Amino acid sequence: MTKIALIVAMDEERGIGRDNDLMWDLPSDMKFFKTITQGQIVVMGRKNYDSIPQKFRPLPNRLNCILSHSPQLNAPGCLVFNELSDCMQQLKGDARTIFIIGGGEIYRLAMHELSIDEMYITRIEGVFDADTFFPEFNEQDWRVSIIATQRKDENHSHNFTIFHYCRNN
Ligand SMILES: NC(=O)c1ccc[n+]([C@@H]2O[C@H](COP(=O)([O-])OP(=O)(O)OC[C@H]3O[C@@H](n4cnc5c(N)ncnc54)[C@H](OP(=O)(O)O)[C@@H]3O)[C@@H](O)[C@H]2O)c1
Numbered sequence: 487m488t489k490i491a492l493i494v495a496m497d498e499e500r501g502i503g504r505d506n507d508l509m510w511d512l513p514s515d516m517k518f519f520k521t522i523t524q525g526q527i528v529v530m531g532r533k534n535y536d537s538i539p540q541k542f543r544p545l546p547n548r549l550n551c552i553l554s555h556s557p558q559l560n561a562p563g564c565l566v567f568n569e570l571s572d573c574m575q576q577l578k579g580d581a582r583t584i585f586i587i588g589g590g591e592i593y594r595l596a597m598h599e600l601s602i603d604e605m606y607i608t609r610i611e612g613v614f615d616a617d618t619f620f621p622e623f624n625e626q627d628w629r630v631s632i633i634a635t636q637r638k639d640e641n642h643s644h645n646f647t648i649f650h651y652c653r654n655n
């Protein structure tokens with residue numbers, strides 16, 4: 487069965503973005519995102535896709551899937567789906583992991599409609615005045631381990647920790 491994962495970075499109030507952009511520049515978290523999604527499938531909302539600078543999209547070495555209600559969305563090099571269920575149907579049986587990579591609407595949709603196998607959640611110390619948030623979920627349903635911790639330094643404006651969540655069987 488195709489594995490479904492989700493990856494997100496959020497602040498202490500579950501904030502993930504503002505004005506359709508990220509609110510921090512944390513290179514080692516970005517590197518983690520790039521490494522873990524490499525060679526896999528990424529599924530994102532149209533607004534998240536729009537927020538990626540043109541020169542960086544589609545995200546290289548990954549199958550990029552965009553969700554939009556617009557039938558004529560122009561997203562070169564990407565697959566566009568009008569329904570999450572159609573997207574999942576098409577990817578069914580793929581040996582690669584499907585990564586749900588946001589933003590807020592797509593995280594909410596995926597948490598509601600899919601059975602997510604694992605989550606990679608970066609928790610950043612601080613509050614960033616977000617306008618987009620990651621949904622609440624029941625922590626009891628998951629086994630949690632720490633993947634990495636980054637202290638504030640010349641390249642990282644905030645402390646953060648990357649957690650791995652595996653669904654309890
Ligand atoms: N911190 C993080 O880890 C992280 C990760 C990703 C994104 N972000 C941030 O999140 C923000 C964007 O999130 P967002 O919630 O505004 O938007 P989004 O989830 O990226 O995209 C929303 C769009 O997805 C499409 N969509 C939503 N539900 C759909 C459905 N059921 N079927 C088909 N298409 C559907 C619609 O596109 P149409 O309007 O085209 O119909 C909708 O406008 C930005 O600030 C971004 O920087 C943060």
